[in-house]
Amino acid sequence: MNPKLYILCIEDEPEVLDAITRDLADFEAHFCLEACASAEEAKTLLNGLSDEDSRVAAILCDHVMPGQRGIELLIELTESDLPVLKHTRKILFTGQAGHEDTIEAINHGGIDHYLAKPWDPDKLVDIIREQLTTYVIQARLDPLPLLSFLNRERLTEYMRKHQPISDV
Amino acid sequence: MSELTERSEDECSGEGDLSQILGFIEAEPSLSQRIESLEAGESLLHEADSRKRLWLILQGTLRLNKTNAAGERLRLDELGPGEIVGILSYYTREKSFFGVEASTDSRIFSISWDSFDRLHTDHPHLHKLMEKRVRESFTRRYRRLVHLHLEMDRLNEALKHERSELRTTVEELEKTRERLVHREKLAVLGSVLPGIAHELNNPTASISRNADYLESILKATFVDASAGDAIERFWQAGVKAPLVGTTQQREQMSKIAEVDPATPRPLQRRLAVLPPELLENLLKTIKNETTVIRCLHSFEAGRFLHTLRSSAHRIERLVHSLKRYARTHNEAAAEVDLAVGLRDTLLILGSRLREIEVRYEPGRVPSVRANEDELNQIWTNLLTNAADAVGDDGVIEITLSTEARKTLSETKAGVLVEIADNGPGVAEALREKIFEPNYTTKGRGGNFGLGLGLGIARTIIERYGGTIHVEGNHPRGARFVVWLPQAS
Structure with a gap:
């Protein structure tokens, strides 16, 4: 039995946050989508998750936000040892990040993907699907229930090579 | 370069010696025939010559040269009347260390090493005078060496100082250049901004206008006579009300899940952005899915219009600020x-x-x-x-x-x-x-x-x-x- 899987979206502009969650609504068949308006809110939510049999599969985070900025949050999360954050895929999502910020994100933030605004909804769904597939493989989850939902080819390939043993 | 010829206090006694020596030489035909003349620029000795002679300068000045590593000939010293040329080779028995040439028309007394050695027995007094000249020549040259060291040290210090000043200047120049480039960029930006602002205004205006047209059409579609008050309230809330915050949204999602656990999460999420009183209202009728969806659509249509309009308004304000920024300030x-x-x-x-x-x-x-x-x-x-x-x-x-x-x-x-x-x-x-x-x-x-x-x-x-x-x-x-x- 797989744990309860979450996708966290962090974005300070309500309209944009609403649009992202709408674009990702299809993933809710297997993942629980959580929308947060700030880094603080995301951290409170994550701390609330830590006791349960829950795992965060992916975090999609805006960079330019009041309070803690996206990269700072992702760095902090990368360094934290919350069990829910093991193997979590991190996607930085921004309309404005300088060159230096990008370098910092890649070097220290453990960012897995960098997505520029404005975004193409189909592309966003593709990217998240690939990242979730990678998560399922790295966290050694049971890929069977997710086969038709994520990247079938990669998951089948993985199943051929490994006997699924849970590592989360 | 500073003064090349430095005359020391023993000059006076040197002159006295020189006139004595001259008197001696002129009185002795075997010696006076060894007096030679040099024209200005004429070379007496090249570096590494082996002339085996000593020369006493009687009149004029001679220049000592030495070739450096780069093959350039450097002027090292000038010797005047009373000084002796060729001393170094005489004592070391090596080839000439310097090249020597006349810097002015000069007269010199030329004597071979052998004859000089014989002076001791042939002309003891002259020998004594000549030896004194040799000593004094050495002393002067040694003093000059010390002075040159001091001078070199001073120049090194000056050079160090100049180099650090130069470095500061280069840094300053780089900073200035960066500032100029930055200023130039801003100037270019300023000159294109009005154009960009204009180009942005047209699509923005079109978004606003189209939102207006859509509003009347959508409103007519949702809020028809048969729909009743409820739908209109949802429509109005969508057009006007701000979105509820994420925390409240989460609370409302769990409330919806409590009332009807079968509601799929995406639908929960969509419902959870409704203002609390409207959600309350809707939860009572949640069994009738068609009505729920219709109310929600009415709300969402209104809200999308609202977002469309407020986004267009945001662009307008931004364009307005950009135009102000780029404007030249010549208004009264x-x-x-x-x-x-x-x-x-x-x-x-x-x-x-x-x-x-x-x-x-x-x-x-x-x-x-x-x-x-x-x-x-x-x-x-x-x-x-x-x-x-x-x-x-x-x-x-x-x-x-x-x-x-x-x-x-x-x-x-x-x-x-x-x-x-x-x-x-x-x-x-x-x-x-x-x-x-x-x-x-x-x-x-x-x-x-x-x-x-x-x-x-x-x-x-x-x-x-x-x-x-x-x-x-x-x-x-x-x-x-x-x-x-x-x-x-």
């Missing part, structure tokens, strides 16, 4: 109400300042004479600086008051604008520096603010006879104080 000064200008600026900066507590109680103050756009840009600059400076629990306080200022001859009534924040403040040492042109604490590149630099702010304010400075804000933060004379 007029009587300006600072309270109105500050209010407008706060309006434009709305999104920049959300999350920050802005305390501003607009009072009535007399008008000042200035260009309103220029002043607004200064407020923009001061407020965005303050917004950048404060962290969590940021507070910006704006105060407007009157203050008379005395000059030597008169008392001037004026208006005081104070913008204080609770950020880290401005270090004492920087309180003047921040008003220098091109001073910035922000990173290079991407940071393109809408305001002007503090340097330009000061220039503008001083042009209107006012002042701007910064002080500490108790207990922490910075307080920018602008004073402008009241319009007469």
Whole structure:
């Protein structure tokens, strides 16, 4: 039995946050989508998750936000040892990040993907699907229930090579 | 180079010796026939020659040369009357260390090593005099060596100093170049901004207009006569109401899940952005899915229109600010109400300042004479600086008051604008520096603010006879104080 899987979206502009969650609504068949308006809110939510049999599969985070900025949050999360954050895929999502910020994100933030605004909804769904597939493989989850939902080819390939043993 | 020929105090005795030697030589035909003449520029000895002779300079000067590693011939020393050439080779029995040539027409007394050695027995007195000349020649050259060392040391020091000055100059030049490039970029940006603003205005206007057209059509579609009040209320809420926050959304999602656990999460999420009273209303009818969806659609259609319109409005405001930023300031000064200008600026900066507590109680103050756009840009600059400076629990306080200022001859009534924040403040040492042109604490590149630099702010304010400075804000933060004379 797989744990309860979450996708966290962090974005300070309500309209944009609403649009992202709408674009990702299809993933809710297997993942629980959580929308947060700030880094603080995301951290409170994550701390609330830590006791349960829950795992965060992916975090999609805006960079330019009041309070803690996206990269700072992702760095902090990368360094934290919350069990829910093991193997979590991190996607930085921004309309404005300088060159230096990008370098910092890649070097220290453990960012897995960098997505520029404005975004193409189909592309966003593709990217998240690939990242979730990678998560399922790295966290050694049971890929069977997710086969038709994520990247079938990669998951089948993985199943051929490994006997699924849970590592989360 | 400094003086090449240094004459020491033994010159006088040297001259005395020389006239004695000369008298001796001239009286002795076997010696006087060894007196030779050299024309200026004529070479006596090349480096590494093996002439096995000594020469006593009777008249004129001779130059010592030495070839350096680069193959250039350096002038090392000049020898005058009474000095002896060829001493080094004589004592070391080596080939000539220097090259020697006449720098003026000269007369020299030439004597082979053998004859010189024989002087001891042949002419003991002359020998004694000549030996003294040799000693003195050495002494002078040694002294000169020491002087040269000292001189070299001085030159090295001077060189070191010059090099460090040069380095500073190069650094300065690089900085200046960077500033010029930056300024050039801003100038280019300024010149293309009006065009870009214009190009942006058209699609933005079209978004706004189309949203208006859609509104009447959508409203007619959803809120028809058969629909009843409920649908209209949802429509209205969508068009007007702000979205509920994420925390509240989460709470409402669990409430929905409690009432009807079968509701799929995406639908829960969509319902959870409804204003609480409408959601309450809808939860009662949740068994009738068609109605629920119809109400939700009505709400969402209205909300999308609202978002479309507010986004277009945001672009419009941005374009407006960009145009103001790019405008050249040649408009005439007029009587300006600072309270109105500050209010407008706060309006434009709305999104920049959300999350920050802005305390501003607009009072009535007399008008000042200035260009309103220029002043607004200064407020923009001061407020965005303050917004950048404060962290969590940021507070910006704006105060407007009157203050008379005395000059030597008169008392001037004026208006005081104070913008204080609770950020880290401005270090004492920087309180003047921040008003220098091109001073910035922000990173290079991407940071393109809408305001002007503090340097330009000061220039503008001083042009209107006012002042701007910064002080500490108790207990922490910075307080920018602008004073402008009241319009007469």
